[in-house]
Amino acid sequence: MSEPLTTEALTPVVPLDRSSPVPLYFQVASRLQQLIESGEMPVGGRLANEVELAERLGVSRPTMRKAIAYLVERGMLVRKRGVGTQIVQPKVRRPVELSSLYDDLAKSGQAPSTVVRLLEVRGAPDHVAAALGAPDGLEVTWIERLRHAGGEPLAIMHNAVPTDVLRPTVAELERHGLYELLRSAGHVPRTAHQTVGARAATAPEARLLRESRGAAMLTMSRTAWDAAGRAVEYGSHVYRASRYSFELSLHS
Structure with missing residues (x-):
């Protein structure tokens, strides 16, 4: 040994x-x-x-x-x-830029639109509280959205935001990206921990995203902090692999 x-x-x-x-x-x-x-x-x-x-x-x-x-x-x-x-042998990791899907789509001219499927205040689940570095039961605004690009469904997004950071309305979330709303509230995301993965779509996900059951999905989970070191957002997103990829710029 x-x-x-x-x-x-x-x-x-x-x-x-x-x-x-x-x-x-x-x-x-x-x-x-x-x-x-x-x-x-x-x-x-x-x-x-x-x-x-x-x-x-x-x-x-x-x-x-x-x-x-x-x-x-x-x-x-x-x-x-x-x-x-x-x-043990480390896995390959690929860092990506700290930005929101809404911002990325808008910059590329892909006409993002949003359907807010759920918006409620609840206690943060244990894994979300841990990601935010907060005590169990932290009160968060829980958001579920379906994001479209060019009229087609692209991603299912779940986000948790501490209620004393931001309490967005359905109308705000339909017209703006979450990071835009955070910036307007004075909580500009500065650093983040992000994990990208892949899995097969569940039946409900496939229906919402107009894919076949078991279709390939890209996944991303992220916790973001503002300049003061405060956790301002936790997100867990699922993307259609047939319509979306994470692009990386590599330098030697």
Whole structure:
């Protein structure tokens, strides 16, 4: 069994900016991810326990736990009973620009339109509260929209916005993109954590998007923060893969 990676070696290479709007757990996770991808933290190695790591890096245990959970979710770490937290081969990741679908469609002249299927105030589900870094039961405005482009359905979008950040109306959501409304309310999204994936359409999704059941769907989940470091929005979207793709600009 491999020995745990030394936390002393990690301390100087995980600098934290406590004045940054980027959450501490994300700073820690991002730097550990860089070390894994560069090979400085080799595949097959084990991390020390989260208590020791938290002490060495000067963060709380919940912050360290959240950073590790983030890397587990991204497939870079795995927890094994009797072994601990082990580094595995990292998945390919493709960052995309921080923008809204409405803004992207409008800029490309594709005439976006929106049908608001649900708009209500409710307690945030556990996974949404966790993504927003908020206590369970946080009151959010829950939004479900069907977005069209050029008259055709393109995406089903679910969003949660803390009620003390924004309480949009149906009319506002039909005429404007959510990020435009956030900007108008003084909460400009500045940083985000976004995950892109793929899966097959469910029967209800296929009906709404005019696709066959089981058709390929692109998925995206995102949490966005404003310049003050406040989480202002959580989104979970499903797109028709036959009509939509994520475009990336790569530079060497």
